């Protein structure tokens with residue numbers, strides 16, 4: 001692969017608001033999707049001749065289907081509160097990466113075709129024709145948004161730029177302008193069943209390998225079951241957990257927790273993916289198709305409970321959308337939340353004293369925790385609001401002696417995105433990814449300097465992939481990156497007291 | 501004289517009609533457009549009651565703005581509360597006889613009337629001095645603030661400088677409200693003030709000022725966070741079986 005020129009921001013430990021540098025990120029573009037993926041997904045392979053009419057018609061349709069889009073097109077007062085909240089603005093300095101300015105790219109077209117003032121007054125009412133140039137701007141800047149919702153948190157009306165980005169991408173897809181990485185991933189998830197495009201047997205053989213590996217290390221025959229009918233728990237987890245590092249370490253953690261709790265569980269080769277990139281590109285049908293594999297697996301394997309692995313956007317889809325997309329889950333045991341996050345599951349066992357954890361196993365680490373944006377701002381764990389912050393931290397505290405939080409303005413609901421969510425984990429935009437993660441890296445550097453933090457705990461597959469990739473650019477070891485259940489895996493004492 | 505009365509009366513009814521019709525249309529469209537998915541910005545209340553409290557905390561206190569930017573928050577809160585009390589103060593033109601509480605409102609109203617243009621100037625200053633807000637601001641943003649500034653300015657002129665005959669003004673406005681017409685006062689400052697308010701009314705539903713009704717419809721704020729406990733149904737997508 002051709003080397004892409006990258007520029008690594010300087011680490012000072014502080015996040016400052018930069019001055020504007022117009023067009024600083026105007027040249028950053030994701031690669032276009034190959035014709036095959038476009039066709040498979042029902043999109044034209046290149047810009048259609050009547051693209052303008054089609055895009056406007058799609059816009060009209062989306063405005064009728066999504067209250068969020070309709071209201072958010074109307075009510076922004078340009079107060080500017082969101083302007084310094086996006087990691088991409090803070091790092092690229094490009095003013096069009098300010099959330100309000102990003103949304104404005106769509107809004108000006110909305111005014112032109114859907115408001116009286118815009119139709120009559122045109123430019124005077126900030127309305128603009130949908131031209132090729134505007135379309136290019138859309139493609140550039142709506143693929144520089146990770147849909148992390150930090151802007152929505154701080155907006156006085158909760159205007160969610162993620163909703164606007166999703167709509168814009170769906171409009172572009174419809175007229176034949178698609179981005180390679182997200183669309184290829186969606187296509188693989190729909191047709192093969194996971195984002196990596198791995199067939200069932202390949203997954204089985206890595207699970208076998210893991211069984212051997214864990215046996216070798218611990219002497220305990222921890223199973224990694226797949227396609228077992230009638231198991232108590234069906235585990236849906238990102239496919240990266242089967243193949244990628246450090247993801248597999250967390251998978252080992254889940255398996256050990258199930259083993260030690262004495263709860264039978266299984267993976268599904270048919271529904272071998274928790275991730276759902278359908279959400280990123282705003283296509284409801286794709287999102288539902290991807291999720292429907294899980295429904296099929298439930299019907300086939302007849303589990304009592306549905307548990308979900310470590311993944312940010314996937315947990316958003318699972319927690320917030322599954323019930324709508326593929327519910328109701330009548331066949332599952334109503335005693336348990338459906339779905340249940342693996343952190344909720346483990347936390348529950350810890351609370352009931354069902355797990356024996358040896359914290360000293362993690363004594364090499366000073367751990368800090370990155371709240372994945374999709375978990376933090378678009379979902380929940382546990383019974384009360386904010387459980388998504390407390391539960392993973394409680395698990396970390398139960399598995400190691402040294403934990404430190406990063407600056408309060410960069411954690412919990414105010415967390416900064418990793419810079420690669422929303423379908424931006426693509427090689428060709430590595431420079432953007434390195435920049436996007438900058439606010440997070442500043443906060444990490446600060447706790448590194450002050451507390452010697454050296455383990456960066458995560459609960460998201462994309463976060464794990466992104467941080468292992470960008471850490472070295474900032475001069476940190478990629479081994480510092482790991483999952484929360486990786487800590488569990490190291491600390492858990494197998495054998496002895498089993499069951500609950 | 502009579503001609504002027506007819507013109508201003510028609511203008512008032514026209515503006516009021518545009519305002520009411522426009523706002524109702526917006527509200528109807530917002531209410532009719534479905535929210536297919538659960539998208540509250542979390543952590544969010546888990547009950548509808550909690551979500552209603554959350555929306556009210558945004559409407560009354562600008563809670564998110566407070567977390568976001570204290571200076572904008574300060575300007576915004578002072579501006580809106582001043583605006584509210586100025587509007588309330590104007591109730592006396594529509595009420596007869598004047599209720600007792602209205603008297604108390606008058607004092608707050610006058611203070612609010614003085615504070616309002618100051619707050620507007622502050623917001624304008626902020627808009628024109630921070631490079632990020634300069635970049636995102638457009639004609640419409642300056643227009644709204646300028647319009648309100650001149651409304652407040654002409655209002656204050658009548659209070660402290662011109663002092664037109666209040667009884668005439670009340671007669672005219674009360675007459676409009678009760679279809680019991682009386683002549684429009686000819687004081688030029690009043691006529692300008694009145695015209696600007698009518699422009700604001702007519703402009704309201706077709707501009708960013710619809711943020712006032714709009715905020716109540718924002719799904720990230722008004723939805724309860726309970727997707728697992730209660731199945732949210734998307735009206736335009738069929739159930740899978």
Ligand code: HEM
Pocket residue numbers: 077079156157558559560562565572575576577579580583623624627641644645648709711712713715
């Ligand atoms: C439900 C009632 C309302 C709520 C919750 C609300 C909330 C807000 C908020 C949070 C802002 C952003 C902060 C700021 O710049 O001040 C804002 C801006 C603004 N609001 Fe309201 N508002 C409401 C009603 C109104 C009304 C009735 C008007 C009258 C015309 C109005 C006029 C404006 C204007 C002109 C701005 C822009 C200020 C600027 O340019 O800096 N609002 N509003």
Ligand code: SF4
Pocket residue numbers: 075076077078079080081082083099100154155156157158159
């Ligand atoms: S914070 Fe909200 S209302 Fe203010 S400029 Fe940003 S999107 Fe618009």
Ligand code: SF4
Pocket residue numbers: 085086087088097098099102144145146147148149150151152161162165417
């Ligand atoms: S959703 Fe996140 S990435 Fe997108 S504009 Fe908002 S803050 Fe930026």
Ligand code: SF4
Pocket residue numbers: 146148311312313371372373374375416417418419420421422460461462463
């Ligand atoms: S990868 Fe993690 S931080 Fe990045 S967008 Fe997804 S959940 Fe957020």
